[in-house]
Amino acid sequence: KNKGIMTGRGRSRGQAGQQQQGQTQSRTGGGRGRAQQTPLSPQQQQGSQQSFVPAPAPTVSAWGRPAPQSAAAPPPAQSAWGRPGPQSAAAPPPAQSAWGRPAAQQTSAPVVQVGLPAFRGSGESRARGRPIAQQPAGPSQAGPSQAGPSQAGPSQAEPSSPARAQPSQRERGNGAPADRGAIRGRAVISDIIRTKPEGMLTKIGNVGAPVPLKTNYFRLLKKPNWQIYQYRVDFSPNIVLEGLRNRLIFEQKATLGGYLFDGTMLFLTVKLRDEVTQFMSKDKEENPIQTTIKFVGLVSMMTASSVQILNLILRRSMGKLNLQMVGRNFFDSAAKITLNQYKLQLWPGYLTSIRQHETDILLCAEVTTKVMRTETIHDIMVDCHKNERNFQTAFTEIVVGMTVLTEFNKKTYKISEVDYSKNPRSTFMGKNGEISFADYYLQKHKLRIKDMNQPLLASKSSNRKIRGGEPEIIMLIPELCSATGLTQKMRNDGKLMAALANHTRLAPKVRIEKYIAFNQRLQTTKESVENFNEWNFKLDTNFVNVSGRVLPNETILFGKGKSVLTNQEADWSREFRNITMYVAQDCNRWVLIAPNTSSYQAPIIKDFLSVLQQASRGMNYRIGDPQIINLTEDNGSSYARALDQAASKDPQLIMAILPNNNSDRYSIIKKKLCDDRAIPSQVMCIKTITPKPGRDKSSLLTVGTKVAIQINCKLGGAPWMVQVPVSKLMVVGYDVCHDTKDKSRSYGALVATMDMRVAQNYFSAVTHHSNGEEMSNNLALNMQKAVRTYAAQHKYLPERIFFYRDGVGEGQTNYVFQHEIQQVRNALDKVYEGQPYKFIFIVVSKRINTRFFKGDANPSPGTVVDDIVTMPERYDFFLVAQSVRQGTVSPTSYNILFDGSTLTPGQLQQFTYKMTHLYYNWSGTLAVPSVCQYAHKLAYLVGNYIHRSPSAYLEKKLYFL
Known part of the structure; x- marks a missing residue:
């Protein structure tokens, strides 16, 4: 009943887990095998078949009419809610290398993945990426080999053998031409989880003024109106190489006709003669491969399962727009923006998802930007080696958890460990014997490794991917990995972030224009149109319009009965300097820890204290004079001793002023006062309380007001309600x-x-x-x-x-x-x-x-x-x-x-x-x-x-x- 498409382990895809956006990659297989039709013996046929077991289907309160607004301090019993609408029902270490000794391992935190009415690849063979040879795993990382004619005993992680190192789940796609048949899909359909209460008559509210809105959705006007035949594809021995899988299926196109292939599931427009179809092929090394195509069932385009196919069709067309697949999504590398001064590139791209919404199947199209760094992980490593006293610790802290891009195959990996015991001279066992990582990349990709002493990076595969045939650890060479994303240091760079914002924070009108251009590109590119026509697929060129409602502005309550109605920007900053806070907790006993003050810093701190007290008086809130502890040294231990001295004075609050935004010093203060001493704290950087050039201390009144509000809240008060x-x-x-x-x-x-x-x-x-x-x-x-x-x-x-x-x-x-x-x-x-x-x-x-x-x-x-x-x-x-x-x-x-x-x-x-x-x-x-x-x-x-x-x-x- 189309309650779940089968996965590789006899589970429904709902059980295998999925994600919200159904995204699949448009492409054909790479691979090295050429199919050769070879009849199978009955024993071969029987041994190749698997069993498939379907998964089981998964007193009214008095809210009242709007009350008249009042300046009274106590909130009314009945607030401005509007007329009630229909009610809802209840419901180990080696010899030291040039780069140092091995670092301690770090383990990534597990992530729970469960099913939803969304889209994800099959459980056994998701994330198949390019040939595994591109990311060889070390001998100790390989799992057992799949039984096969050319394989015996435990696998030693040969790059081109099945069940070897390969990209992580998020990074699939080999960039092969998209117009040669198969595509790699990531979308699956599970049982839709209904969370809407059974007795609910409507979920549409009736409070607020109606407003017409445009959305970034487009209606699907036409979709395939015929039944689609769904087949499960298995390979023996198991093939982890996505390109080889796709090539084997593509070479059967004369038999299969029009098809969609996501790496495991095959969708055909014409049913095959037999329930189980098998053929024999050989890979480049002449190893035999048996392919079994087994009928699973019909996918009616009138059911929710059809959404998976629609996403496959869409992403095939996107693959024809000369876009680059990076990770999960498509990006336009031809339109990249280079920020040379920051060693960054910005790649514009698209996020898409087709889903069944309230009354129609809609495509949500959003524009996004991928931040690519022009420096490699090796560049980062060299920089750490030059500038950091403890090189290994610094480098490990930077790269562990980072997502990197391997340029030779445009795949991304999340780094889980730096293995200082290995380098490019390290070897793994291949089909033709032992080979080093450096020789492998030279032979396979014509890439010559320059630094033979650099450690290797390890990317840990998820448990699900390991069950699907991936090795537990994928080894990467820093020299071949580009960093992606922003470091915390970059995020703290105001000029850099402003430069990024100029290109990524798109104004509404510009964003709308990009949506329209994407839609037009899909519907005017010849190859994309041919794909749409082949599958009877048509998108509306107009946005989906909706009717929204603007809720009434809220009344902000202050002390002494004062109130203010929020403006159209929902901002009440200007109202704050001459009001009384709703609940005030005066700060009479507090300690200020000042840094090793120079001749110019002492007046800055004095002026700030004056402004802070002035701002608090303006809100009828008292902040007394603090006891001041002046540091003689600027280090963490000095702050720790000063904190103990301050805590002995039984203060309500301790304020520490730092000479810079050093995170280690900040961490020492917070650990001491949030755990050891349990005293509320306020940490300020000297830069924050220093007026800009040409300005006097009165320019800090906004800062003083915000700090006074924070102090009040930390002592138990409330500035407004x-x-x-x-x-x-x-x-x-x-x-x-x-x-x-x-x-x-x-x-x-x-x-x-x-x-x-x-x-x-x-x-x-x-x-x-x-x-x-x-x-x-x-x-x-x-x-x-x-x-x-x-x-x-x-x-x-x-x-x-x-x-x-x-x-x-x-x-x-x-x-x-x-x-x-x-x-x-x-x-x-x-x-x-x-x-x-x-x-x-x-x-x-x-x-x-x-x-x-x-x-x-x-x-x-x-x-x-x-x-x-x-x-x-x-x-x-x-x-x-x-x-x-x-x-x-x-x-x-x-x-x-x-x-x-x-x-x-x-x-x-x-x-x-x-x-x-x-x-x-x-x-x-x-x-x-x-x-x-x-x-x-x-x-x-x-x-x-x-x-x-x-x-x-x-x-x-x-x-x-």
Whole structure:
């Protein structure tokens, strides 16, 4: 019933896991074999067949009408929600080389991948890339060989043999001509996971003023209207080389007719005579290869499974546009922009996905940019060797976790380790005997390695890819690898980032023009048109238009009954200098640690303190004079001793001023004060508090205002509030960040409010985990801590819990839906012991490709879209909460996985928008609810600087701002 396309191990693709965007590569095979028709004996036929087992199919609250706006300080019982709409239902070391001794291994953290109604390649033979010879693996990395005529005993990782080193899952495509038949697909269809509540009548809200919007979607006007025959292709011995797989299938084109091949699954327009078709071929070394094509079933173009085929067709046409496949996506290398002063190249490209939306099958097309660095990993290594005292440590820290590009095959790899015990002279066992890495690249690619002492880079394959025949470790030569992406040092370079922004932050009108040009290119390039016509595939040339709604502007509440209605940019910065903060916690006892001050720095610090106190007085908030500790040395140990001295004075807060933005010094301060001493801290760089040339200290008033707000928040205060519609409410945010020192660990941070109508403090907890199950367990335990802290403070449990879950990849949604939510609810049930409570769980996604436009401009903050481009199986909506001054605004997707709130869609949308106003580091709206950003800040602080859980004594304060 088309409930899942079979994978190589008898599992549905839903079980194999997938990603949101169905993207496949347009191309033919490379390979070295030529098919030779050879009859098979019955024993051969019987031995080659495999069994395939299909996978199993996977009280209304008083929200009230809008209340008149008031300057009264307390929030009203009923806020401006609008008229309620239909309700939703509940739901070891070697001899030292020239480059040093071996470094310690580092292991990448595992990533949970689960199924969703999205697209990914088959479980056994995903990511087949170019011939393995291009990325040889060392002898110790190879797994057992596949049984075959020319193979005996354990494999020694011969580059051109099956089951050898090859690209990672994300990096497929050999750049072969796309018009010779087969294409490499990554799209699969699984059972669609329905998360929309069964009893839900509508998910369209009714709050806000209608607004017409353009999208970056195009309708599919025509698609194949015939049935497609799906076949499973197996090779014996197993072939990991993608090019050889494709070549073997292509040479049977006379028999197969028109076809699509994704490396494992074959789709034909005409059914073959036999259920199982087999033929024999030989590779370049005259080794026999048996190919078995087994009928799986029909794929009706009227079912959801057809979307996989549509993505294959689209990506075949994209392969005909003279685009370069890098990683997952297509990029236009001919249109690259070179920034010579920064050794960078910017390659424009496209992200595409065809999916079934509410009423139509739509193509989402987004423009993107790939940042390519002109320096190789060897260049980086030489630089570290020249400039770093501990070369190995510095180089390893830079490259581990980095994604690199191998120029000879345009594939990307994520580096998991630097192997200082190996170099290009090291050997591995090939089919013709032992060969060195250097000789291999010279013979195979005519590439002569210059530095024979450089260590090798290791890229670890995922467990799924290892099961599919990939080696556990792929070895790479730094000299042949180009760095991609930006380093943290680059990100801290304001001039570099500004130069990038000029080319990557496209204005709405420019972005729209690029969408149109891409559509026209697809529909006017001869080869692309021929492909579309062959498959009866046609795209609309016009954008999909939708009707959105702009939610009412929010009222920001300050102290002493003052309030202000937000403007069209949802920004209230100008209102802040002459108001009283909503809840003020005066800072009377605090210590300032000043650096080894020179004659010019001392006046700077003195002037800043004056401005800081002036700004606080303007907000009716008192910051007293600090006790000052002057350092005599500028190093980490001096700061550590000064912190201990400061802590002995029992301060409310410790401020440390740094001479520069050295991260090690910052880490020492945060570790000491977030864990050992449990004292809120404020760290400033001297550059931040120094007026620009020609300006006096009054120009620092904006900086002083922001620092005063931060200090107040870290002591338990709140600078502003919004009207909260109900009491006895808890709002929770959760996010995850990887540990930068231990790649096997990540930190999950939970931040929860404590009933914003009667208290403005927060609860936070952060714990480390090594896998998804451990993360879910920790999340459930921290959720219990949060509600118990709430009950201890208020003497009652929260009646409503809004849970905003960030950091969920598309491939993880199914796990969250089927396991994580239930663990959280079970944990809550133990606390509530039968008492009723209303719980809603919402997945928040920022990195999406959807864009909206109001004419040729950005939509206003508060714009909601809940129809046409949303998903029919989901209770979801898009919200543009923030405004941007440069580029195109990105909406945020909200996917409600569990709803026991009894709120209408409009009320939930409006409440979510309210929560984007409460991030106290910014007097404006954010793209996500404030609790999500707080959770992100906490997880980032711990994962990057502290590397352990902070003291529980700080859990009720926003010390991580």
